[in-house]
Amino acid sequence: MNGMKTKVMVGIIVGLLLLTLLTSPVTASSSANASDTANLSDSAVVSDSAAAPDFVATSDITLNILGNANGDRTIDMKDVEYTESIILGSGSQTEFADATGDSSIDMLDVTRIELINLGKAKELTLVDGAGRQVNVTLPVKNIIPTDYRTTETLLALGTGDMIVGVDRAFHERMAEFGLLDLPEVSMHGQSVDYEMVLTLEPDIVLLPLSRAENADDIARNLPNTAVVVMGLASQKSIDSDLTTMGFVLGKEKEANELLSWMQDYEELVKERTSDLTADEMPTFYYEYMSGSEEKWWVITPDDPSAGQVAEETGGLNIATGLAGTSIEVDPEWVIEKNPDFMFADLMKGFDSGPGKTEEDMENLLTEVLSDRPGFEKVNAVKNNNVYLVDRDIIGGPRWVIGHIYFAKSMHPELFEDIDPAEIHKEYLKKFHNLEVAGTWAYPLPE
Numbered sequence: 001m002n003g004m005k006t007k008v009m010v011g012i013i014v015g016l017l018l019l020t021l022l023t024s025p026v027t028a029s030s031s032a033n034a035s036d037t038a039n040l041s042d043s044a045v046v047s048d049s050a051a052a053p054d055f056v057a058t059s060d061i062t063l064n065i066l067g068n069a070n071g072d073r074t075i076d077m078k079d080v081e082y083t084e085s086i087i088l089g090s091g092s093q094t095e096f097a098d099a100t101g102d103s104s105i106d107m108l109d110v111t112r113i114e115l116i117n118l119g120k121a122k123e124l125t126l127v128d129g130a131g132r133q134v135n136v137t138l139p140v141k142n143i144i145p146t147d148y149r150t151t152e153t154l155l156a157l158g159t160g161d162m163i164v165g166v167d168r169a170f171h172e173r174m175a176e177f178g179l180l181d182l183p184e185v186s187m188h189g190q191s192v193d194y195e196m197v198l199t200l201e202p203d204i205v206l207l208p209l210s211r212a213e214n215a216d217d218i219a220r221n222l223p224n225t226a227v228v229v230m231g232l233a234s235q236k237s238i239d240s241d242l243t244t245m246g247f248v249l250g251k252e253k254e255a256n257e258l259l260s261w262m263q264d265y266e267e268l269v270k271e272r273t274s275d276l277t278a279d280e281m282p283t284f285y286y287e288y289m290s291g292s293e294e295k296w297w298v299i300t301p302d303d304p305s306a307g308q309v310a311e312e313t314g315g316l317n318i319a320t321g322l323a324g325t326s327i328e329v330d331p332e333w334v335i336e337k338n339p340d341f342m343f344a345d346l347m348k349g350f351d352s353g354p355g356k357t358e359e360d361m362e363n364l365l366t367e368v369l370s371d372r373p374g375f376e377k378v379n380a381v382k383n384n385n386v387y388l389v390d391r392d393i394i395g396g397p398r399w400v401i402g403h404i405y406f407a408k409s410m411h412p413e414l415f416e417d418i419d420p421a422e423i424h425k426e427y428l429k430k431f432h433n434l435e436v437a438g439t440w441a442y443p444l445p446e
């Protein structure tokens, strides 16, 4: 290669690096949006080069690990080829091409990618849900998820023997999944018991997206531990973060299985509702009750978890266009909007789900609708189109069950052959080998 060409190439690479730095999310100012921006990484790999070989990132699922040069769902020989093309000048710089993280694309990156592909790499660098680069020593043996929905998702990958600690909420709210003898090291990623975590010697501690801003602080207190923020609980981020964790934990096959299970049902809803015109879509109001407060909040489509679960289910959220992810509701506003359907998200988690019968849920529905003057005039109430949804089928991999439930409630004629309760049983059996009696949604649409 002559000097001139090298200079031009170096110039191009430096330019692209600067561009990447300017356009990529470096810090997470808002925890709710942290994963969204991180997952928009494919926008950083737009290439003008016609010669870019074999560059396919058609899906929006990305493995967020350095060395995934072509931005798809895994690290393999295609990434070696792509990185070589960057070095030769025909391929454009991409977000994860710099496998060694030294701001230069060269043969060291190719070697590193080859080692990762052969399963011989001693460490990986992942980009977490807060946009932080975190080194992980391989192979990973012990992990601590500090948020119960993250724990559920990881259990679905068959990592039960890797988990050495959980959060208190996992024992309180998800006892059906076991791990009852494991120590509690946190509460939903808050007030982490550093001393106990260090005693358990985990390779990785996982924090939920809500703790993105505290991740660096927590990491400082946990030397020799990879502290990563992962959006494994939220519809918006679960696909890429699941792909990334599956790779890191040596559970790629299991992660892909869970992903296709989710995608098949997501696709089914899309296929059956995509021909609906706006006129054929009822309006809906989606609410949840916050913590110990006895106040209802409306969930907007901007909520990366619940709000997204309700989107593209053949209805129109009356909170569309409102600023924020959830807003305290003035009952008058709901009455005026007069939604055709009403969904109540039982976020408190103890009134529905495992062990609850349809009768329990019927009583709960009466309670939810009591003491709401004026609601008797709302279409949803008048026509008995008020539905209860347990948060467990909204967060984590079970979000597709909630998604189907929304769609079937509003369009029973399109989903006659689909029973969300059966799909729930299928999930528990297939991914957790569990049979759990309970009622997670009520009423079941006919």
Ligand SMILES: [Ca+2]
Residues within 6 Å of the ligand: 067, 068, 069, 070, 071, 072, 073, 074, 075, 076, 078, 079
């Ligand atoms: Ca790749």
Ligand SMILES: [Ca+2]
Residues within 6 Å of the ligand: 098, 099, 100, 101, 102, 103, 104, 105, 106, 108, 109
């Ligand atoms: Ca490098």
